[in-house]
Ligand code: K7E
């Protein structure tokens with residue numbers, strides 16, 4: 288079932304684009320015109336490359352759909368775990384088909400499984416003293432998995448919530464969120480990345496930390512002080528323990544954080560900074576020619592924390608170290624290193640060989656290549672200027688954002704304004720930077736539709752990068768799909784990168800509004816087929832344990848499901864009772880899920896085989912309520928009911 292197309296049996300390749308537009312909107316034009324530049328980019332794309340209806344590819348595009356088709360009954364080679372953006376969930380797709388397999392509710396409430404409705408999910412999401420959810424909104428951007436030996440181990444992945452600065456963990460055996468942590472004293476928690484090994488203890492060759500970059504600066508603590516004085520606002524970088532999900536430490540920095548990357552040796556974490564100006568308005572954030580890529584020396588920070596060189600902020604007990612420029616002038620003791628990078632960079636990604644970070648210019652048409660060993664050398668006092676860690680800065684196109692890597696030394700960067708993916712060779716870029724005129728960094732370009740945000744390669748964020756696929760998550764779909772009203776779906780476009788030339792394989796629609804994904808080989812993922820009764824403290828292990836148990840006004844209803852019936856055909860409670868209903872699904876057959884809806888009480892959730900869930904509600908309306916199975920389970924699914932009788 289593997290798709291290994293050996294030849295391009297289709298079209299000719301895209302001609303090199305007109306470089307005039309790129310030159311015209313070069314760095315200097317963007318300094319004053321970046322807002323207009325964005326608009327120009329969009330409208331230009333509309334005019335130049337929009338295909339007509341039912342034309343799968345505009346002329347000049349290389350497409351090759353057939354060889355990649357996943358035939359009926361066949362399985363995909365890869366999973367893609369994708370953030371859902373401001374829907375607050377995480378989605379799982381199969382690749383190369385683009386079939387959507389699942390939405391995992393995380394920061395959102397979800398009627399399908401009862402996320403935000405059951406007591407168990409509400410405890411994970413967090414509640415106010417009155418029992419209502421603390422937050423019901425979230426904005427997921429970046430999904431990153433746990434590593435062992437530099438590659439995915441299939442244990443957990445983590446995802447951020449930018450709105451409320453929370454980090455969630457999803458266990459990959461059940462693909463369910465099991466922990467959510469709200470970070471103290473930060474706003475706009477955006478980039479996140481798992482570490483890949485311990486910087487000091489060589490025996491720890493797996494993930495133990497999750498790094499979190501705060502994009503927005505606020506007064507610290509944000510309790511009403513310094514409201515108007517933007518110069519006093521500060522951002523922090525947070526390290527969370529991947530097992531306990533407790534914050535370990537925070538670093539006070541100059542400027543802001545954005546995306547996050549981690550080194551393969553565990554020594555460094557990095558974040559790109561677009562607001563070294565500490566501006567509170569966007570024009571202020573574009574004032575400087577150079578922003579930075581900020582590196583954190585993990586071992587030194589943890590030594591400083593251990594030595595008590597810390598403060599705390601407000602009511603938080605999390606130790607905070609000082610990573611500002613002023614406090615870190617001596618490289619030999621510095622906790623942080625600010626490497627200057629042109630013009631509001633976006634995205635920082637490390638190459639699979641662990642040698643280089645690519646940090647894209649966004650408002651500069653360049654990608655900066657930073658050498659890992661040279662940053663370490665600066666921390667050792669052996670490099671005069673942090674900027675000397677930059678070993679290449681190829682001009683690659685307009686609006687470069689995110690970079691994925693193959694296994695042959697090539698980088699693939701999304702160009703938001705150009706609506707292209709550009710393939711460039713890292714070693715050629717380094718040679719060119721050293722003055723070798725014969726070195727040509729850019730090796731290929733392909734149009735995408737339209738305005739790509741993130742792009743990522745198969746296994747590309749591991750040392751097992753395989754160079755098969757690049758997925759472009761585009762921010763605008765325009766005319767690519769049947770019109771469905773003013774709100775469009777987004778486009779994800781799969782590109783075969785195994786040959787010299789990139790080939791567009793297919794489009795699939797994605798519901799708004801994914802940002803980042805990881806593409807994971809399917810053999811890494813080991814999921815469970817059913818749950819284990821013993822994992823649920825409240826489990827009703829035998830239908831005979833069912834019943835109504837009263838303690839004053841508090842009533843516990845225990846019941847079980849086995850297709851096509853619930854263990855209680857009816858149960859009686861009294862008006863005003865606080866009812867906790869516990870349901871265990873005793874069915875053991877894979878895929879045999881039942882649902883439980885209670886009319887007029889706003890309850891709906893599912894229990895999969897051997898799973899237990901509970902809900903608590905006030906039975907405040909006398910009457911008869913047919914609780915029914917919402918999840919199709921049996922020929923007698925419609926008959927599968929229980930009667931809740933609420934006595935006046
Ligand atoms: Cu570029 Cu949140 Cu990763 Cu969006 S961020 S694309």
Ligand code: CUA
Nearest residue numbers: 881916918920
């Ligand atoms: Cu049980 Cu439908």
Ligand code: CA
Nearest residue numbers: 561562572573
């Ligand atoms: Ca800036």
